Amino acid sequence: MQKEKKNMLYLVSSKGISRFGDIMFDFANNTFLAGISPHSMSLVGIYQALENIIGVLFNLFGGVIADNFRRKKIIVLTNICSGIACILLSFINKDTWLIYAVVVTNVILAFLSSFSAPTYKAFTKEIVEKQNISKINSYLETISTIIKVTVPIIAIFLYGKIGVHGVLLLDGISFLIAALLIFLIIPINEEILKNDKNSLLNIFTDLVQGFKYLVSHKQICIIIILSALVNFFLAAYNLLLPYSNQMFVNLSDGLYGIFLAAEAIGGLLGAIVSSFVNKELSIKKLMFYLGLSGLMLSIAPLLYIVFHRAIILAISPALFNLFLTIFNIHFFSFVQRDVDNEFIGRIFGIIFTVAIIFMPIGTGVFTILLNPEMLFNFSIIGIAVMMLSLVFLVLLKIQCHLVKENL
Secondary structure (H helix, E strand, O other): OHHHHHHHHHHHHHHHHHHHHHHHHHHHHHHHHHOOOOOOHHHHHHHHHHHHHHHHHHHHHHHHHHHHOOHHHHHHHHHHHHHHHHHHHHOOOOHHHHHHHHHHHHHHHHHHHHHHHHHHHHHHHHHOOHHHHHHHHHHHHHHHHHHHHHHHHHHHHHHHHHHHHHHHHHHHHHHHHHHHHHHOOOOOOOOOOOOOOOHHHHHHHHHHHHHHHHHHOHHHHHHHHHHHHHHHHHHHHHHHHHHHHHHOOOOOOOHHHHHHHHHHHHHHHHHHHHOOOOOOOOHHHHHHHHHHHHHHHHOHHHHHHHHOOHHHHOHHHHHHHHHHHHHHHHHHHHHHHHOOOOOHHHHHHHHHHHHHHHHHHHHHHHHHHOOOOOOOHHHHHHHHHHHHHHHHHHHHHHHHHHHHHHO
16 A cells, blocks of 8 residues: 555656646747747747647557556656757757757657657556556646646746746756656556567557457447547537637626636546545446536536626536546546556557547537537537437447347
8 A cells, every 4th residue: 555655646746747847848939939930820830730740640659669668667768858858958049940959859759758648547557456546547637737727827937037948958857857756666566577679570560459459349449439529529619718708798808718717627626526436437427427517518608698797607617627527537547447458558549649630620620610609609519528428328338238148
């Protein structure tokens, strides 16, 4: 128990510090590139787009690597490499060189993240017992949300005081500290011996085996398809948020900011509440929380019509994100619990790739379909999410029934 508690502390601290570095890195670089000239938007676009492209290309292979090499070693090495890259970048003083170096370094960090992200998720299963997977995921989500809310404020202050070079140096140090914390972890459930030799020769074969495993485990496959479709509709929600003042007219001019703050508060509460609920993961509870998230979003127009107050309207996105956070935490916990340790890295690689692909597809589709001035946009998205929860609850029940019949 003592070893498990230390493992949880080290992993949560490492992930939190690493997340701190990620946000600081993006803030500093986006601010630097945007400040070059009024016409530098294309640079910012390239900077952001390359990150997603790298994720699509390499997340799958990152999952394969996570299943063939020691996960602790992968996380330590990727953090060290990220730290060194940021520290070297901080010593480039000529702005012309720094512009290109920032873009190239972001590509390098995105590449390393493609290997570390699925490995982090897979590594969780090695450091705690199954019954505590949901708890550590709640802790991870809580610290991530706190950092997401607070770090931008800290970043503004630090960027003003120490500039882009100082922030980049600080980023590099944060990655090295994150690596040290992972090094201190002692796995307690390392079920298989990772093969550190000649695994790269079989990378495509291993990837195909990962897809075959997913197809043969219908319940996990169905849940991943569900998460992809949820991301598709989340793209519509994220697309509409900046147009909040156009949907809900004659309210506060800062409605978009109010909604973002409400989202953050809801996510934080969801992460905290998640550690106290769903001790026994079940498909029914998973779908229940997803359905509740859709319901909370769908009532936004009703709150607007009845109360016509920004603060009361903000309850809708707050509760939407609260229940969605609980769903996400227990979705990952469900996968970590039920997927064999041999394949868990590849499954998370597939999950991250699918998520990245479906978000831009959703953005493109809903850019054409939705009118940002229509009052009931959030209701349409909320009802769609509710329908998904009901349809997939039925599908998963049918699948469970078929499995029982075969047994």
